[in-house]
Amino acid sequence: MYGGAGGRNLSGLPSQSAGGTVKVVNSFILFWILGFLVLAQARAEPVEYAARDLNGTEQRISDYRGKWVLVNFWATWCPPCLTELPELEAFHVKHKDSDAVVLGVNMENIGLEKLRRFVKERGVTFPVVQMEPAATTPFGPVYGMPTSFLINPQGEVVARETGALTAEMVETFIRKYTQAPAPGPAAGRP
Incomplete structure (x- = not known):
């Protein structure tokens, strides 16, 4: 029962x-x-990750220092992943020239040409790399798909979300995170 x-x-x-x-x-x-607001306390140091995208260009997290990076683990067979792709694309297009980018990590066994066609057909312009399916990544565990990790401009993982995101959710988190007081002594104390 x-x-x-x-x-x-x-x-x-x-x-x-x-x-x-x-x-x-x-x-x-x-x-x-x-x-989405849960901080990844274990990641107080910058994370490094590098992989070649679908065009053969090496994508390194460190190349984006000074910007927010939304690292999104997804698969072509995942309905919530497909639902969020247009949202991630809109977020990327809006922010890529200023303060944030999206890095898509396709996590399935799919041929490179098939993935290239899939990405092109859906109008995805943010960089996409491939990774073998795994429960653990350099950013933290992936319990389901889609899973997104938000990297702050200093290169630290500050949030993880399993499930589809919207551009508004990511923008709201970044806004709240940047407005939050820095951790430290309580006000009025030395």
Whole structure:
């Protein structure tokens, strides 16, 4: 029995009673909103990654120092990945000449020519590289696709999100992140 009184949800925890449903929904919404805001504390140092894109040009994270980099792991067979491609493209086009870029990492076993056609047919202009499917990447774990890592202008991973993104979500995070006070002593303390 799943859900219902006395059942267990997919996490294996007892189901909430009807009165607890609001708490569960509110908690879900809170975690969903904050999901993209979770800082990757283990990545306090710049991350380095280099790979050749579909045109043979080496793409290095360090080449983008001074800009935000959204590294997006995706696959052609992934419906949420396909849904977010136009959003990522719009974000890239809007920001590439100023403050941010997108780097797509195709994570599947697909021929180079087939991938080139796929990217061209969908009008993707941001750089796309290929990586063998793996659970761990230089940026952190990939639990599902799409998974995106946001790299700050100093080259540090500051956020990870599994699931489709919109350009607005990324812009909002960057705006909030850049407006947040730097960690340090509390106000009024030496």
